[in-house]
Amino acid sequence: MINQVYRLVHPGQFEISYKVKAINNGKVIIRPTYLSVCNADQRYYQGKRDVAVLEKKLPMALIHEGIGEVVHDPTGQYKVGQSVVMIPNVPVEDDQYMEENYMISSRFRSSGYDGFMQDYLFMRHDRLVPLSKAITGHPAAFLELVSVAMHGITRFLKRSHDRKQRIGVWGDGNLGYISSILLKTMIPDADIVVFGKTKRKLDYFTFIDEKHLINRIPSDLKIDHAFECVGGVGSESAISQIIDHIVPQGSVSLLGVSEDPVAINTRLVLEKGITLFGSSRSGREDFVDTVNFLDEHPDVIGYLEHLVTKVIPVRTIEDIRQAFDEDQISPWGKTVMEWHI
Template sequence: MGTTTTETVHSRTLRLTEPHVVLEQDVHRSVPEGYVVVEPTLASICHADLRYFGGTRKPEVLAKKLPMALLHEGIGTIVGGESTRLSHRQKVVIVPYLAGYLLEEQGQAHSCPACRGEISDNYCTHSRFLGSGTDGIAQSRLVIPEPCAIPIPESIPDEIAVLTELCSVSYRALRPVNDLLGQAKIAVFGDGPVGYLTAAMLHHAFGVGPDRLTVFGAIREKLDQFTFARTEMVQQYDFSSGEPVDIVVECTGGKFSESAINQGITLLAAGGHLIAMGVSEDLVPINTRDVLEKGLTLYGSSRSSITDFEGVLQVMQQKACQDTLRPLIPDSYTVVAKAEDFVGAMESALAHREWKKTYLDFQW
């Protein structure tokens, strides 16, 4: 990417300055060559946003990252920049993971091991991530590298497209075991949105049916939404005598990570894989004895990259996939026109923690 500035845009940026406090700040952003300007139109709130807003991140983390505009799940329209691929007012999904080779002058070949293809491209040491250390989607003009704005196919409604980022994280976590998914028995731990979308991607993107897919959760009303998988209540299931599985995906996070990971280790067959996706602020003790005795493979995954978004958008064009995703869509959206609206939406999401996502309809 070059450094020549093609224009400057004015952005109304809703920055979290301290927990529960959001101020609108006027920011003038330069538009380097190879970048585009996106006007965010629809976004959803992630638990990561709530951890910043509610102040549950560690004080040293908050001190380092604030002030900062939140949000990394969203869509928008192209309103600036010079692009031969994207047209003015075209609808795009926003990729929040900005790989180092897109940001630095030396280009991909001379950046880092991830950019050179030596390790997975979502582990770039020079990357930036919207709403985590750099201003996110809560602003009227977002300036990002052109490849991070992906056109939304006409067959995908906006309310489905806004779920692309969250789906892409699950999609990315499953790619390393793609060659096993044709026959493997799989257990997903977590009855929240991450667990739901991970199970949805297993079903629609990788063809895993309910005969091989089991979801473990703690709330029956949530588990009843998983109509495309078998479901089990963790409180009632005997993991020590349950049918072994080949792959476990942990989607709980927080204080439930410990029990989910260790129940998954108990359930796994020898040589199995455990994929950790849930985020916890604290260290999580795990049963290493069984990990060693069974020869298990453990890895973590929390971010996705451009190719994952492209793969998910292909899957989302299926009507069956759209129907599966609709239960997560809220009955109404929260209009955000000023900082006070944004604070109200965040406080409500923090207080209620509903199963459905919270959508923000930006009116700049």
């Protein structure tokens, strides 16, 4: 069959390309239903990546957050019409010491390989996770981002000591919001303290125990562990504040993505015996954990719904451009595309 792929060919410019796909290749055919725009997609769309990177990776279909419906499964493992979340990371080898999302050989959709903006997707069975009827609609579109937070917290629980009375989260954006609600639900006895730049954004964090503007942090405030969910140019100051306020031998989970190197006060890191570790993307296990977690805690889905600020029905390339343009000017939350194209 001929499949239409909607690729970014230059910043701000999408074009349709056509690919011949075999139906009998053993893969599951998925029709995308809801797709969510990520900051990484925006950096490509706005041309904010290095010129050499853009030349290497474009043209490319964007979007790595989304769900879809099964159209055909030659094995019968998935039923026609079944709703599934699609995993963008595609490992091509196994390593007992390395998770799939850290393997250099793994392929990641919308980062050098075509993402989910296609008429149909042809995916391996292990790159899909079934969704229950409770996890549907707009919040389900960005389950990938929730799985990233889940991955970071899972690694944190394995590496941090057991004193978790106060956990700080730096970042009042989408990742900080999601990480905070997961932490509060998974570690209910801990006080979750959020540090942000904008009071209006912090007002959305109704479920946490304490919040502070980053320019008004009490000098005597102490935390046991921390999550850095800022990224970009703000990463450096966030990490600096974390190092200042964390107690000795605390753990710091670094989740924010920065295009440029950031300076870290290694003298104080050594003096306090702080553990710094990074987490990036997620793998199948994290998606399964996320879906099971939301099934067990359906109230969290209600909080995730608050992140949905733009819903754009997409029937044409112009609608795709509109979704990216409106997402670009949105100060908070996620833009979801209802995929009707």
